[in-house]
Amino acid sequence: MQILTTAAALHAYTETARRAGQRVGLVPTMGALHDGHLQLVQAARAQCNVVVASIFVNPTQFNNAEDFRLYPRVPEADAALLAPAGCTALFTPSVEEMYPRPTVLRFDFGDLERVMEGAHRPGHFNGVATVVSKLFHMARPHQAFFGQKDWQQVAIIRQLVADLSFDLEIVTCPTIREADGLAMSSRNCRLDAPARAVAPLLHQVLEAAAAQVRQGVPPAQVKAAADATLAAEPLLTPEYVEVADAETLQPLDVYAPGRAVVLCLAAHLGGVRLIDNVVVE
Structure with a gap:
């Protein structure tokens, strides 16, 4: 499994695969991986020749600074889990790599984001749409894989893909749960x-x-x-x-x-x- 830390390295990796006629799958994550994430990687591997997992705790989607500070970060353990699951490249950019300058673009998803998570976490989906757009541009995947647990997020991303004509397919995988029913998170x-x-x-x-x-x-x-x-x-x-x-x-x-x-x-x-x-x- 290759470790990529820059947008240029990620772009070169996926473009090489594309030129060879290979399908590229992308699994965006914020790390602290569990079996739900690994299921996404396995689903991507079943459908794609190369699978890129990204780990980036995106500051722009947190409306609570304490939540961002406390979000679990275990990069070494995450990397050890990914390769056996079928990941061929891990993209771990810095904040400076993803945001070389402050973003001023603002997304508005209308009624989709005025309820539930959007209503209770102002600015959250703007941050999600921003970072996902960046990842889609950098990796140019044929398919991107997300979990059903974030149902509203998937709806927002599908709208993003449709409105901006991204040439990729969004694949939603079922929520993975603990034995007692708790959704893995x-x-x-x-x-x-x-x-x-x-x-x-x-x-x-x-x-x-x-x-x-x-x-x-x-x-x-x-x-x-x-x-x-x-x-x-x-x-x-x-x-x-x-x-x-x-x-x-x-x-x-x-x-x-x-x-x-x-x-x-x-x-x-x-x-x-x-x-x-x-x-x-």
Whole structure:
């Protein structure tokens, strides 16, 4: 596995592969890798000849300086995991490499970003769109791989690709969970023992809500029941629960025939912010 630290080296690597007729897969990450990330790498390897994983803790997508400071960084351990999973090149740029000068461009994704994560983390998706655009330009992948756990982020990136005519395919892979249902996340390592014991409640709430949706329980009642369950747990501070259209992400008053529903939530647990979602077809 090659280690690349500059945009020029990344571009040269992927262009060489392209000229040889090889397909390039990109897996953007912020490191602190877990099995969910490795599944993305494995999926990319199954479909592409070369797989580039990037590790970059992007400062522009954090609206909380303390969250950025505490975000786990374990580069040596990450590199050791990637090669066996099928990664052929690791891109680990510095902040100065990614942002040689402050960015002034601002993205507006309309209603897609005015709900859930966008509403609670101002500027977050502008930072995501900026860094992902840079990675797409530098690597020029045929496919880029993302996890379903960040459902709204994937929707934003799909809009970005469509609006800016990036010549690539976005591939979404299922959320990988611990045995007790907790969605794998780089932030999970920050949970202390009491918080970790409570954490599976998030997925349990979503599964209960999904069962209600399948039974036709009105969205307002589904949301109220989920809110009540989360509020009853002393260690949890709920941020939002939404019953939304899976494509537009807009909150639902009624279900539309033939339209998938996404159930999304965010909560603070022991000082750690966690998100999760379940899609009901």
